[in-house]
Amino acid sequence: MSVSRTTEGHSDDEALLAELGYKQELNRTWSGFSNFAISFSIISILAGCFTTFGQAWNNGGPIAISIGWPLISAFILVIGLCMSELVSAYPTSGGIYWWAAKLGGAKAGYYTGWLNLIGLLAVDASVAYGAATFFDLSFSTMSESWAAGYSLSRVFWMFLVVLVLTALVNIFGGHLLAMLNNISVWWHVVGAAVVIAILVFLPEKHMSIADVFSMRVNNSGGLAGGETSGWGFWFYVLPLGFLLTQYTITGYDASAHLSEETQGAADGAAKGIWRSIFYSAIGGWFLLLAFLFAVQDADAVTAGGGGVAVIFTQALSSTWAGTVLLIASIGQFFCTTACMTSTSRMLFAFSRDGAVPGASLWARLNSRKVPANAVLVSSVIAAIITIPALVEVNIGTEDAPIIVPTAFYAVVSVAVIGLYIAFAIPIWLRWRAGDAFRQGRWNLGTKWRWMAPLAVAEIAIVSVYFILPFTPAANPLNDSFEWKFVNYAPILTGGTLLALWIGWHLSAKKWFTGPKTTVDLPAGMSGADEIALEHHGKSAHGGSEHDWKPGDPTS
Known part of the structure; x- marks a missing residue:
């Protein structure tokens, strides 16, 4: 059926949103660049590249970073391109959940929405904790007295301060949020460039190209017998190191969650997703290569748990090392702010539909048209799930301790698993819909035929890896097993899935019907009719002038 793109008193965006069943409640003041900026800020190469570098160094070493990063980034870009097509067709704050519900029904939407929400809450927690850790590292590098007073409790208190500040910015910032995200883009670009320049010109020597692209490390505490070759290393230990890339380049669904606040969302939000991935992948790779080339003593980095702070203090004076860490810390604060924005919008949209x-x-807006309650509850939950980070974990020995934030990596795993499974569901449903799916203004033409199944397969594989033990002591069948070593990602993720399954069958399936409309749709329109709205663009057979073209970063 046909529905006009414009109605009296409404912009094109508001008319499109109305056709999807919602009235304009949030302020639509974000530009296409601001939409790109929030996803770019959440991906944040100044966050993930710093905070999870040790995961890759300990599980694979330099090759997990120099070769693993571009390899995994390519797969993630395919995932992002599939999501860009979906957001162009359905530019609503519900984003991933809304797509799944429309393509697969209420049950698919229910599971997708909860997985997406859990992933976003874990991202809030992990990024805020990472920011606190790096602020603490910055101060410790610059001050011996501060370093002497280090404790996990102090870091946790700083983590709570970061959560409070980012919540306040989100609640009272209003239009300031969009401006902060625009500033964040340039902080990440210029900040990363400054860090790279420091690491290129100030160290006395640099690691050889051969070592950067071939050195292998197994600092997992004994996985695969501690070997750096063989099946155990290549197919267990090394893939665990890919968590660096998979975690860093995530959160780009923010462009979808902010689509109801973006002007020209059918085009701008779609480009915001894939461009944020594309440019972050390039910038992050150069940044990580700078880290690797700056290594002065690889054995000392391994002994130090693979942390970037060890590299910086090896290669730089305390002042310059502290400067690098502080640049990253501020970038991580920007990232936390953007993460909180994305989470609150998703919670707002999911709550708007009663789920x-x-x-x-959580669906209530304050006078600034901000879901303030959603921001507050997101902050509280992020704090609660990070409490296990207070437990100190040493995977080394008493004489040679290697302290690693196992709880932090577990939260990271939860974020990756929750988000990416949520991404996989609508991508799979879109692939199953085939040519019946009506493409939006920005689309993949016919490339979805191979991109969608490839994206789903990659997500399935990494989700299995990231619930595996990070060290033998985390395996209940191992003699050295201790609960403090456990990667609790499978417990939290599995427990949540079980709770969702029980909740669906005992209650939710009786009342949850998927997205609710807040405007009156034309008579006879519902479900599949909404998917087939003409203004969404040409069908998969015909493509459109906005088709993505390989090798064209401006399309």
């Missing part, structure tokens, strides 16, 4: 306990509270 969350206390939905009326």
